[in-house]
């Protein structure tokens with residue numbers, strides 16, 4: 001058979017046909033003298049065949065030593081042609097042979113006809129000249145081998161000496177390969193290299209690695225030895241303690257037995273149970289008190305701490321739920337209805353899509369406390385986890401056990417706290433979750449909240465699947481827009497707005513007073529809280545959308561009263577009224593200032609919406625001599641800057657009607673400032689506020705301070721709709737402003753407004769900036785009212801000449 005060799009293949013030598021013997025557990029290299037015993041029938045035949053001929057036999061290693069009757073495919077294709085130096089038949093029929101490796105060869109074809117293998121093999125002609133680089137390589141290999149032999153004590157020095165003297169590179173590589181303690185696969189890889197230079201290089205690499213390994217082994221060995229000594233000592237002392245305790249009659253009940261009982265009783269699913277048992281077996285085998293046994297014990301403690309089986313008995317009655325929700329919260333009718341519908345649907349459908357509630361609203365409006373009520377109403381436990389500032393996936397899923405001090409993630413830590421599989425699990429501040437290079441917590445949360453995936457939640461620490469599907473998740477947020485939309489999709493959003501003053505009074509009377517009175521242990525007879533005191537707290541000591549500060553201040557009052565009662569005896573009685581409130585709470589923090597202050601030029605009351613509810617924002621404009629610069633200060637965002645530009649453009653287009661010089665803006669610097677710089681502000685809804693302030697200061701006409709306004713402005717002076725109307729009007733109302741200018745397009749939101757706002761506030765709905773000015777400016781602006789030849793807001797082709805008293809600048 002003639003198969004042409006590949007042009008670049010070093011296997012390019014003669015073709016020979018030889019009996020082949022598969023060998024196990026070793027690889028035979030050229031130049032190697034190997035004694036072994038031949039027992040297999042087919043091998044004996046092959047040997048006999050070789051002995052009748054030129055005593056050459058092809059020796060190739062089996063892939064798997066355990067196969068007794070290998071096929072051709074079970075044998076490596078590269079092997080060594082061996083010369084049978086000696087063969088002795090032994091009494092048991094086996095033959096003992098001594099074989100010398102001659103050269104490597106690769107099988108081209110193998111036949112198995114007469115009960116043994118015959119291989120057609122090709123040898124190699126590759127030669128390597130000893131050039132200086134090759135010489136250098138040989139020296140390196142030799143010196144590495146010397147190091148190796150020193151570390152590997154099982155080799156004798158003589159082999160080294162004989163190989164050091166070798167001056168033939170190919171031979172050097174093979175002799176060293178023969179002497180290395182490597183796996184069969186590694187040796188076979190060396191045998192596979194027909195090119196002597198490549199082979200020599202590979203031997204050098206292998207030596208490098210092996211030396212490294214041996215060095216490492218040494219350090220580890222000495223460390224292990226030290227540890228063993230310590231562990232032995234501990235073990236001995238432990239045994240002694242046990243013996244002493246036995247002697248004292250305390251009995252010896254194995255803690256492992258106890259652990260085992262606990263694990264069996266925990267109600268884990270089958271594969272989790274198996275994992276726990278496996279860990280227990282490992283723990284039993286470890287030296288007690290060793291570091292790894294502590295790790296293992298902690299792990300088992302966690303496995304036992306999370307609830308696998310225990311669940312609260314759920315209360316399914318919707319009537320009961322309604323009763324609880326009403327007991328705990330005033331008003332919020334729509335929200336309560338949605339919650340009850342949600343609970344009803346959950347009973348009918350097993351995993352309805354979007355089956356997670358998310359309460360969105362400003363602080364202190366009852367988001368967290370609604371969650372607690374849901375738990376109470378459904379008979380579940382309640383746990384709360386704050387996601388604010390969570391930026392690392394590991395905080396949710398935990399760290400792998402290989403980390404020192406690793407723990408399960410927050411989800412499972414809270415499940416442990418709940419102690420049951422079906423708690424109400426509140427995810428607070430889901431809008432404040434961050435993400436950075438350590439991984440995206442939002443995607444981990446997605447898995448937690450997805451009913452299709454959360455039956456098999458993976459915590460890195462426990463490393464078993466945990467079923468979260470029985471948990472009722474409830475999320476809270478101040479704003480929606482920072483919540484990633486895939487998360488939003490899984491949640492049913494319920495919006496809570498702020499409360500009106502009247503609602504706050506009712507909440508205080510019906511809920512907060514009772515709660516705080518109970519907390520201070522006062523009797524009703526000991527402290528009477530008059531309604532006007534509550535109103536006074538709301539107006540003068542708090543300024544908020546919710547009722548958190550109100551509750552806190554009421555608590556403060558009760559504590560002060562409690563102190564007086566304790567001091568003067570149980571008979572003591574206090575009455576808290578608006579008039580004496582300052583005795584308890586000190587100087588009022590807020591004054592109803594806006595109404596009393598007189599109107600000013602360039603100062604306008606705007607309305608803004610922020611994460612914490614609505615608020616009023618004073619906008620100031622100052623016009624100075626200058627060169628047409630527009631400056632904005634007070635942490636204004638880009639959109640707000642653009643609003644200011646739009647407002648200015650509008651005024652320029654109306655310069656004539658407003659009695660301004662055509663190019664008034666060239667000779668002045670305009671400074672727009674929105675105080676309370678600590679709060680970043682943005683959004684287009686300050687447009688008409690800024691325009692009014694600008695007009696007022698350019699035309700030197702004061703603006704009414706008892707009127708608030710909000711609306712976006714276009715270049716043509718059109719007023720566009722804004723968001724957050726309810727919060728904004730509540731804020732105006734809180735601040736004692738009862739008149740507001742709003743975009744006409746926001747009329748549609750009237751339906752959502754509380755009755756109180758509708759009945760007590762005068763609302764102007766406008767479409768044009770001109771209307772805003774008519775309502776808000778105090779002085780006459782005759783030109784504005786006059787019939788104008790100019791189409792509204794459009795800059796005419798020819799503008800009237802500037803009034804003579806305005807200086808004309810030439811630039």
Ligand SMILES: Nc1ncnc2c1ncn2[C@@H]1O[C@H](COP(=O)(O)OP(=O)(O)OP(=O)(O)O)[C@@H](O)[C@H]1O
Nearest residue numbers: 328329330362363364365366367368369507511547
């Ligand atoms: N409608 C209400 N009826 C009765 N009490 C209420 C109502 N709204 C809020 N409260 C009470 O106000 C306090 C603050 O509410 P809670 O802690 O639930 O606010 P929150 O919306 O979770 O705020 P945050 O966003 O700051 O977490 C609680 O004591 C709560 O019981």
Ligand SMILES: [Mg+2]
Nearest residue numbers: 367368428476
């Ligand atoms: Mg809360």
